[in-house]
Amino acid sequence: GAGVSQSPSNKVTEKGKDVELRCDPISGHTALYWYRQSLGQGLEFLIYFQGNSAPDKSGLPSDRFSAERTGGSVSTLTIQRTQQEDSAVYLCASSWSDSDTQYFGPGTRLTVL
Amino acid sequence: AQSVTQLGSHVSVSEGALVLLRCNYSSSVPPYLFWYVQYPNQGLQLLLKYTSAATLVKGINGFEAEFKKSETSFHLTKPSAHMSDAAEYFCAVSLYNQGGKLIFGQGTELSVKP
Numbered sequence: 001g002a003g004v005s006q007s008p009s010n011k012v013t014e015k016g017k018d019v020e021l022r023c024d025p026i027s028g029h030t031a032l033y034w035y036r037q038s039l040g041q042g043l044e045f046l047i048y049f050q051g052n053s054a055p056d057k058s059g060l061p062s063d064r065f066s067a068e069r070t071g072g073s074v075s076t077l078t079i080q081r082t083q084q085e086d087s088a089v090y091l092c093a094s095s096w097s098d099s100d101t102q103y104f105g106p107g108t109r110l111t112v113l
Numbered sequence: 114a115q116s117v118t119q120l121g122s123h124v125s126v127s128e129g130a131l132v133l134l135r136c137n138y139s140s141s142v143p144p145y146l147f148w149y150v151q152y153p154n155q156g157l158q159l160l161l162k163y164t165s166a167a168t169l170v171k172g173i174n175g176f177e178a179e180f181k182k183s184e185t186s187f188h189l190t191k192p193s194a195h196m197s198d199a200a201e202y203f204c205a206v207s208l209y210n211q212g213g214k215l216i217f218g219q220g221t222e223l224s225v226k227p
Contacts, residue, residue, distance in 0.1 A: 004156075031213060043203060043217035056212050091156060098213035099164075104149075104156035 002026065004105035006092050012111045013082055021077045021108045025094030032075050033095075033102060034067060038088035046090075049075065050098050082112045115140040115206050119218035127226045132176075132191040134221045136204030139185065146187040147205040147215065148178055157203065163187060174198070199225045 005024040013019050025032050034046040045059040049069045060066070064082075069075040079086055089109050093102040120135040138144060145164045149157040161172025168180040178189045187204060201222045205215040 033214060035215070035217075042219045043205075043215075045214045045216065048212050048214050050212060056214065059214070093157075095213065099145075100213075101159055101162065102213070102215065104158070106154075106156045 004092055004094050004103055006090075006105040006108050008108060009106065010109045010111075012113065014113050015084060016081055018078065018080045019082055019110065021079075021090050021110070023075045023077070023092030023094075023105060025073065025075070025092070026103055027073075029094035029096055029103075030072065031095045031098045031100070031102075032069055033093045034075070034077050035091045035093065036088045037091060037107070041088075043091075046077070048098075079110075082110075084112045086110060087112045115144060115208060115216055117204050117206050117216055117218035119202075119204050119221050121221055122219060123222045123224070125224040125226060126194045128196055129193050132189070132194045132198065132223065134189040134202050134204075134223065136178075136187045136189065136218060137185050138187060138204075138206045140206060140208065142208060142210075144206045144208055146178075146180060147207070148172065148176070148187075148189050149203045149205060149217075151201045151203065151220075153200075160189070160202075194223075194225045196225050196227065199223055 007022045030051045032049045048056040064080045067077045089107040091107045093104045095102045116139045118137045147162045148160040161170045163180045171177045204218040
């Protein structure tokens with residue numbers, strides 16, 4: 001079956017612009033996670049959605065970062081007023097529940113000039 | 114808070130040699146432990162996971178890992194390296210009561226020499 005998909009695969013933006021990154025989880029998966037992979041910080045947890053529960057936003061690095069998940073499926077990660085330190089690969093993962101294996105998408109490579 | 118330490122950011126082995134990638138964790142409660150592999154320009158793929166059943170866990174591609182509580186370790190091994198094993202490997206921990214979010218180590222890049 002189809003895996004986790006993310007779009008765009010690459011995004012180049014100018015400092016100060018807003019960007020939206022999209023994640024399509026595996027159909028039926030109730031848990032969805034966003035992570036960030038950067039040279040300086042490695043792989044970091046950003047935010048987690050489980051069903052209709054309030055998301056766990058404990059990993060978001062600043063209030064410029066937000067995410068939503070519509071209809072329990074697709075998720076969008078929004079970064080406002082992008083900074084150069086936001087340059088990274090943003091990975092999305094989904095799982096049947098929060099105790100199951102997470103399946104990762106290919107990521108979106110964000111470059112902020 | 115839980116954390117993961119991977120010893121060695123780069124490991125190089127010859128084809129056919131033993132692969133040993135080290136991972137130590139810190140957790141106040143029994144954790145779930147994972148090894149993921151990342152090939153160039155690809156996402157993460159699960160190799161194996163430990164969730165409090167058998168302490169020796171077998172994964173895909175001939176890899177296995179042993180959970181040693183006394184040493185707080187979860188080292189990854191493979192008896193005989195293949196060229197296709199060249200990739201970056203990440204050890205991760207999660208707590209069953211914290212929504213499954215993964216805390217990753219810094220990663221170990223494995224090179225395999227012919």
